[in-house]
Amino acid sequence: MRDAAMGERVRSCHELLPGAEIEARVRGEKHFEGQVDTAHPKMGLFWAVDKVGVRKLIELDAYEVYRIPAASDSSSDCS
Secondary structure (H helix, E strand, O other), X not given: OOOHHHOEEEOOHHHOXXXXXXXXXXXXXXXXXXXXXXXXXXXXXEEEEOOOOOEEEEEOOOOEEEEOOOOOOOOOOOO
C-alpha cells in the first residue's frame, strides 16, 4: 500500500491533471484513492475514479488531498 506521506499535498485543483493518482484523507485517515477524472478549479473540487470504477466528487475544503507518484516517478511534473 502506498503512503500519502510519500506524495505531495495538493493545495489547488489547478495542480491536478486527468489521470493523476490521488489519495483523499480526513484527519490523516484515508477515505478514497483513485485517479483524477475531471477538475473544476474555480469551484475547488474534482471528480476521481477508484480502481473498481466508482466516481467520487472531492472538495479540497473537505479533504487533505495528496498526489501519489507512480512507482517509477522520480520527479513531480506539476504546473
